[in-house]
Structure formats: structure tokens, C-alpha cells
Amino acid sequence: xxxxxxxxxxCKKACxxxxxxxxxxxxxxxxxxxxxxxxxxxxxxxxAGNVGSIYLGGGTPSILPQAALQRIFDAITHNxxxxxxxxxxxxANPDDLTPQKLKELKALPVNRFSVGVQSFFNEDLIWMNRxxxxxxxxxxxxxSQDAGFENLTLDLIYGYxxxxxxxxxxxxxxxxxxxxxxxxxxxxxxxxxxxxxxAIKTKxxxxxxDSQSAEQFIILMKALTEVGFEHYEISNFxxxxxxxxxxxxxxxxxxxxxxxxxxxxxxGQNRYMNPANNTLYIEKLAGNKLPExxxxxxxxxxxxxxxxTSLRTMWGTDLQKIKTAFGNDFLEETLHNLRNFQDKxxxxxxxxxxxxxxxxxxxxxxxxxxxxIVND
Amino acid sequence: MKHIRNFxxxxxxxxxxxxxxxxxxxxxxxxxxxxxxxQLLDNMDLERERGITIKSHAIQMNYKVGxxxxxxxxxxxxxxxxxxxxxxRSIAACEGALLIVDASQxxxxxxxxxxxxxxxxxxxxxxxLNKMDLPGAMPEEVKDQIIDLIGCKREEIIPASGKTxxxxxxxxxxxxxxxxxxxxxxxxxxxxxxxxSVFNSFRGIIAYYKVVxxxxxxxxxxxxxxxxxxxxxxxVGILKLDMAPRNVVKTGDVxxxxxxxxxxxxxxxxxxxxxxxxxxxxxxxxxxxxKPMVFAGIYxxxxxxxxxxxxAMHKLQLNDASIVFEPESSAALGFGFRCGFLGMLHMEIIxxxxxxxxxxxxxxxxxxxxxxxxxxxxxxxxxxNPSDLPDPSKLDSVEEPYIKANIITKAEFVGxxxxxxxxxxxxxxxxxxxxxxxxxxxxxxxxxxxxxxFYDKLKTISKGYASFDYHQTGYRKxxxxxxxMLLNDEPVDALSSLIHRSNAYDFGKxxxxxxxxxxxxxxxxxxxxxxxxxxxxxxxxxxxxxxxVTAKCYGGDIxxxxxxxxxxxxxxxxxxxxGNVEIPQTAFMAVLxxx
Numbered sequence: 001x002x003x004x005x006x007x008x009x010x011c012k013k014a015c016x017x018x019x020x021x022x023x024x025x026x027x028x029x030x031x032x033x034x035x036x037x038x039x040x041x042x043x044x045x046x047x048a049g050n051v052g053s054i055y056l057g058g059g060t061p062s063i064l065p066q067a068a069l070q071r072i073f074d075a076i077t078h079n080x081x082x083x084x085x086x087x088x089x090x091x092a093n094p095d096d097l098t099p100q101k102l103k104e105l106k107a108l109p110v111n112r113f114s115v116g117v118q119s120f121f122n123e124d125l126i127w128m129n130r131x132x133x134x135x136x137x138x139x140x141x142x143x144s145q146d147a148g149f150e151n152l153t154l155d156l157i158y159g160y161x162x163x164x165x166x167x168x169x170x171x172x173x174x175x176x177x178x179x180x181x182x183x184x185x186x187x188x189x190x191x192x193x194x195x196x197x198x199a200i201k202t203k204x205x206x207x208x209x210d211s212q213s214a215e216q217f218i219i220l221m222k223a224l225t226e227v228g229f230e231h232y233e234i235s236n237f238x239x240x241x242x243x244x245x246x247x248x249x250x251x252x253x254x255x256x257x258x259x260x261x262x263x264x265x266x267x268g269q270n271r272y273m274n275p276a277n278n279t280l281y282i283e284k285l286a287g288n289k290l291p292e293x294x295x296x297x298x299x300x301x302x303x304x305x306x307x308x309t310s311l312r313t314m315w316g317t318d319l320q321k322i323k324t325a326f327g328n329d330f331l332e333e334t335l336h337n338l339r340n341f342q343d344k345x346x347x348x349x350x351x352x353x354x355x356x357x358x359x360x361x362x363x364x365x366x367x368x369x370x371x372x373i374v375n376d
Numbered sequence: 377m378k379h380i381r382n383f384x385x386x387x388x389x390x391x392x393x394x395x396x397x398x399x400x401x402x403x404x405x406x407x408x409x410x411x412x413x414x415q416l417l418d419n420m421d422l423e424r425e426r427g428i429t430i431k432s433h434a435i436q437m438n439y440k441v442g443x444x445x446x447x448x449x450x451x452x453x454x455x456x457x458x459x460x461x462x463x464x465r466s467i468a469a470c471e472g473a474l475l476i477v478d479a480s481q482x483x484x485x486x487x488x489x490x491x492x493x494x495x496x497x498x499x500x501x502x503x504x505l506n507k508m509d510l511p512g513a514m515p516e517e518v519k520d521q522i523i524d525l526i527g528c529k530r531e532e533i534i535p536a537s538g539k540t541x542x543x544x545x546x547x548x549x550x551x552x553x554x555x556x557x558x559x560x561x562x563x564x565x566x567x568x569x570x571x572x573s574v575f576n577s578f579r580g581i582i583a584y585y586k587v588v589x590x591x592x593x594x595x596x597x598x599x600x601x602x603x604x605x606x607x608x609x610x611x612v613g614i615l616k617l618d619m620a621p622r623n624v625v626k627t628g629d630v631x632x633x634x635x636x637x638x639x640x641x642x643x644x645x646x647x648x649x650x651x652x653x654x655x656x657x658x659x660x661x662x663x664x665x666x667k668p669m670v671f672a673g674i675y676x677x678x679x680x681x682x683x684x685x686x687x688a689m690h691k692l693q694l695n696d697a698s699i700v701f702e703p704e705s706s707a708a709l710g711f712g713f714r715c716g717f718l719g720m721l722h723m724e725i726i727x728x729x730x731x732x733x734x735x736x737x738x739x740x741x742x743x744x745x746x747x748x749x750x751x752x753x754x755x756x757x758x759x760x761n762p763s764d765l766p767d768p769s770k771l772d773s774v775e776e777p778y779i780k781a782n783i784i785t786k787a788e789f790v791g792x793x794x795x796x797x798x799x800x801x802x803x804x805x806x807x808x809x810x811x812x813x814x815x816x817x818x819x820x821x822x823x824x825x826x827x828x829x830f831y832d833k834l835k836t837i838s839k840g841y842a843s844f845d846y847h848q849t850g851y852r853k854x855x856x857x858x859x860x861m862l863l864n865d866e867p868v869d870a871l872s873s874l875i876h877r878s879n880a881y882d883f884g885k886x887x888x889x890x891x892x893x894x895x896x897x898x899x900x901x902x903x904x905x906x907x908x909x910x911x912x913x914x915x916x917x918x919x920x921x922x923x924x925v926t927a928k929c930y931g932g933d934i935x936x937x938x939x940x941x942x943x944x945x946x947x948x949x950x951x952x953x954x955g956n957v958e959i960p961q962t963a964f965m966a967v968l969x970x971x
Binding site for chain 1: 928937
């Protein structure tokens, strides 16, 4: 079943490491919601059949008032047929999840939160320029669970300079104690044009150390799998069966439409990209035009995307699927490329599936690039 | 012959030679304004982009004063030190020269050395102060410089502007009045001086010449005295905007000859054409074989493309006889060619032409000059490649080429220019103030020191206010060593260089640091070392890559990341492997630009 991604481009504060598209001014929030609802209705023909997942990301969707969120959901239900068991996720920051907010969210069709915890240490949160404190990080999860939102995932970050291995183990333990069915843990990535990148460039901040990041990734895999989480994608861990439906569909090549500035969509063949510019986005839609750019994917592009995303998951890359979906030449070349890995312990190959070993997970990009098929 | 005026233009790059030339062509109605595609004389793309004339050309203009029609032959000259021999031959074909000086910038080193060449050949100099329209023009100061230099009268200097057309009629009149007509014996055996040649894919090599004595006729059997080769003059003529065939080109005139020559190598600038039927016994003085000064390896980025590269090099040689090459192989780079160039600009031009005209992307190795090694056995070996240097145990001594470098700069930059030259093992031999603010410095320097980045550095430290010219003065004994680079103990032959011992430590350290920056980290530690013989003189370590995995891979990340990895994969295809280390092509080039 297809998915809908909606990008809410507003945040209270700019986290130093973040390069997602957002604005810290809510001045045009009404116009934005209006534009989003219009885009939803203009794309109503893009999904045939039921919608299996809806994901409100950002930015910080929880920053929007109840009425605005209600309008967006109304637009969705008015234009699409949403499956009864659809996964409907909203990204929320701990400071937004007040008792009042939870009550409001309860009135919406939302059934899953993705909470941007990042760390349970105050000094880390300050360093990241997060809007919440350590206390809120913990209580908001419990409060949400008490309000009946059991299907939670929380985000953690590792590999940043002030995170010792000990603190990292502490954060992981806290997350486990909170009894959430899903945890996403991301290695800090220095993205260009962020405050963090600038601080490193001007030597106000020590650069990120990949040795530390690798070590903490290993700690993470060990700690979470030991308590029964499945490492089902590089940065995602879930209790058995509790995989994120929407995100998993990205890696399985399922169709989805993207709504909102900077949102992307995929129809199985082409990718659609909205401009990462609020004003432009609002103006276009006010003129009844879709602001999207289409990127046509060649067979090679689609193969490389399949390879790159599937390899990151515990389900692995299916050689049989390569043959049926891309043809024998692709299979042959893949088998040929696989020979480069014979003397390394990075890949597990069985039942026609290629999976990453624990060591291989540290080099997923390198491996994917090696297995890519590119034309000169 | 009385009404022929042969002249060239001496000017520094950017002093407006081409624009002024276009004005002359317009004024004499040789071209209409509409035809005057900006800067007509420079007709290679590359030339127009770089604003310099790489290869000389010639064009004839006709101009009537009363009933008398004058034939002006403008012989264009290249404006870069790499091509100074060609300049000397063009000058030798003229009786006069327009000395163009930018009124806002004053005289530059290149102008001076070409001016001296012109004076040596007794050319009549017509000084022109160009770019008078610029707000920064300082006509009086620059006039002082010109008077100092050539000892002309103040009123002989013509103020002009190629942009506005100012002064053009005065220049034309001065050419008529002041440039002497050529002198020659119409009845003598043919002697024609070849000053340039071009390659035409339909007609072969077209040689440009000035008839010094006698005349050349269509259908003549001609002989090139220095090469000793004979051809049939299929077509002769004069050079208008296009070639204009004539039955005869007479004494004093400038023309072309087409004789079915296929390779540029057969037509040597400076050679003399005579007839087989009535040959001249002497060649015109001043012929030299052009010798390459700078050598470097050129390798295809894609090792499969060696044959294509060979083909491309041969085609390049068809119209650029000054490039020489022979096959060589490198453990790091595979099969390629050791190429000789006239200078660094020439090397860059060849590299760019390979890319533009032949779609060949190449790796160029560290360039070096030509050394002479003396072995203990008493043999003399020409070393054009670091790997040719004999083993230290068999090496008695090495000689390296020296140059005399002329640098003209503003007084305020004398200090930095001196330190740069001294750092490059230069010895100052003269310093003179051209004006209160302009200084000419003369150094003796090893040529090997200017091969790397001397000119760039000179421009930087002088904020662009330094001009530079040089000529070779001979060989001197020198303490030269071969500096080898090792990656995880494997030597990378393509990174070896020949260098003076006193510079080896500093240079080795810098290369190690640069390689550490440029070689991507791999899954193991990489030891980077510089060594002289078995002795390691510098070392850096590139730590192992521990992790190479994207954290987030959702909606929009997917195609972005795919493109990134595809780029990485393509880049990797172009990397070269030495031992277990993968080296990007940029690393082979980067040693050229170390600071």
C-alpha cells in the first residue's frame, strides 16, 4: 500500500547539526497549511487504492496547533482512502508533548510518535541546541504511554565529541528502560552549511571522529540486540514485528507521495522533489501549480537504489529479484562484483540473499558503491 | 617592393594587441566591422579564452595614399616566453614593429625582451600608448619609460585606444612613413624565411614565409634548406582574411605555400625555402631546432585508452611540431608517453587541447627539465625522466640547465621577489630602476626551479605587478637527487622527482602532507614516505577508515545518496592502485601546487 509523507517545515530552534528544511518563524504557518492541503487535493489521483502509511515529518510537526493538524488530516481523509490499520506517525519533540498536546493528538487519527530525544544528558542537548531538556526527554515518553500512545519510536544520536562510551551506554539503557518498541539511532553526520560544519571549519569544534562513531555503533548493536531488538536497518532497531511501516516502504521501493516543501515522492519509476523553499512552495500552490521537479530513474538508477537500500536492511538484497526485476546482465555483473569481497568478512550470502555482516554494516556505503553498476 | 610594409606587434599579454590589430584591419577595410569577430587574429578557442596568441599568423592589408597602394603585412607574434624562438623568427621577417604599451600598466618584462629582439634585427619601432581611454591611464609616466627604453622622441609616441579607435589613422600613417620597405634582390635565387606553419586537415601543412630574395612561383619545385626536403609548390599566395592564391609571390612580400606536407615536423620555423632549379647556397641565418625544455609523463586516466592517446598525440604533432613524445610505462600509471614541451604554458595547452579536441582526460606527472648525468665510467646521459637518473653508486655528477630571468616589478615588491628567487636558488646579477617605481631584476636561476609554481608565486607575491621572462644560459653542475615517494613501502614511480638536495627535505615533507590530504582513507593504515635512495626523509600516516555508512536513508536521501555513491564509484574507477593503496588522479597532479 502507498504512503504519504508530509513535511512540516517549522521548528522552534535550529539544532546545530540539522540540514533538513525548516524555518524557525511560524509567520506563514496558515498559508503553509493551506498550501499543503491544496497539494494533497491536487495529488489525489497519484494513489490508487488504500493509503497504508502516513508520516508527518519535518521540521517539527508537533509545533503545529491542533486546528492546523486537523485540517491536514481532513484533507487527507477527504482525498484518499486510508486503510483502517494504516500506520500514522507524527514526529514530535519532547517539549511539545504536554498533557494538553497529547489530549489534542488523541483526537487525531495519529497512532505512532517519533520522538526526537537524541540524548538524556542536559549538556548534550544544550550542545546540540535542542529545545528540550533531559527531564522532558524522559517524562514525555512515559506521559505519552500513559495517554495510550504505545507505538513509540525514539531517536538517539551518537558519535558526537562529548559523548563518551559510558554516556552512550547510559542513553541506550535509558531508552531500553522506557520500553518503547522501536529505536532509531543515528551517527552524527556533519552536513555542509550547518552550524556544526561551520564550527568545525572555524576550529571552534573538534571534528567528528569516525573511530569513536564506529565504536559506539558496535556498542549500540550489541546492547540492543542483547535485549531482543532486531537490527532491521542500519539506523533502526525494533522489537520483532514492530518495524516502521512507512520507513520500511522506502527501502522496499513502495510508492509514496511527498507533500510540503522539500518533500520527495516516488511512483516506482520516477522521483518527485518539491523545492526546499517555503515562499516558493506557497506561491506555486496559490497559483494552482505543483512545485515539483521530476527525476526520471533509469534502470541502472533503480538497480543502484534497490541495492543501496535493501543492503541496509536485515532482509538483504535478493539476487533472484535482481534477475527478475533488472535482468540477467545485472545479476551477472553483481555476481562478478561480489568476488571483490571474497577475502573480507563483510557479506553473508545465502539462499540467494546478500546481507551485511556486523563488520559489513560499518562499511555499507563502500560496499554499495562497489556493487553499483554505473555507465561511463 | 617599395610599397610593402612588413611589421609585427610587440605587446604584453592583455595590453590590447589583438583589439588594436582588429582596428587596423577595419580601418584598411580588410574586414568589415561585422566580420570583426572580436579579436580575429587569435582563432583558436583556447587562445581567445586565455587572451594570448599561441601561434602566430599573418594577414595582408591594402592601404591607398593618393594613387599609391601600400601592402601591409601584419605578422602576429605569440606573447609568451615558451614561444620566444617563434617570436624571433617572426621578428626576423619584419622591418618594423608596433610597440604597444598599456597606458595604465607600463612596460612589462615580456615586452622588453621582445623589444630587444626587434632592436637586434634593426626593426623600426613605432611606440604606441594603448588603452588611453582607461581612467587609470598614466600617459606621461609610461611615455617616460618608453623614451628611457628606446630613446625615441616624446612626440613619436602615438596615443591610441583599440577600444575607441583613437590614434588608428596615426598608426597607419606611421607605418607608411616610418617602417622601411623590405630590401632584397628580386633577381637572386629564392630565399624565403619560414616564420610559421599551420595545419589544415584538408590541405596539410601550410607554411608562412617572407620572401627575402628572389620570388616563389606556383608549380616551382622547392627545397627546404635545413631539412633538405623537396616539394612541389602546389599553391602559393598571400594572406588575406583567407588565403588568396597567386601565381607568384615576390621579393619582400609575405605569403604561404601549400605543398602536400602532412606533418608539422617537416616544416621548421626558421628554415629557408629555395628552388631546386636555381637554389640559393645559403640558408637564412638564425635557424635553430626548437628544443623542448620541460618534460612530463602523460597518461590516459583510463588505462584502456592508451591507443587513443597515441592517436591524439600524433594528431597534435601534425600541427604543433614543438611537442615531442615517446612511449614510457609506469608501474603506477600504466602505459603513457614522456613528452617534451617548450615550457609550462605549452604543457598546459597540450593538456587542454587533448581534453577539448580529443576528449582525452590525462594524468600529467611532475614535470622536470632536461638534466645531464655523468657516470663514473665517463658516459654522459640525458635525463628527461627521474627514472633515467643512474644509481648514486654509478653517478659521478649531474648538470642542470640555468636561465637568466628578467623580472620587472613595482619597487614595493622588490623584497618579496628577491626572497622568492633566492629561495629558488637564484643569484641576483643586476637590479636597475627603470623609473622611480619600476625595477628590473636579473637573476641567474636553475631552470628546474621555475618549472613548478614559480610564475604563479611571482604573480601572487607581487599582486600581479611582476612580469617575467627568461632564456636559457647553459648547464651547471648541481647536487641533484631523486626524491621517491612510497605508499606502504611501495614506490610510486609517477611521483618521483629530481630535485636539488637542499630543497629535498622541505619538498618531501610537503608532498607527504599533500598526499595525506588527497588520498582517501582506506580500511587500513597508509604509510606515506619520501625517500632519497634508501633513506626516508619525511613521513606521514593516514589512519584507517573505521566506518563508511550513511546514517539516514529515507525519502529524499535515497537519490541524493545514490548519486553520491555513483560519483564515488566512477572516481574509483579512475584511481590507480599501487600495492594495496588506491591513489586518485588528483594526487598525481597536486604535487605541482604544493602551497
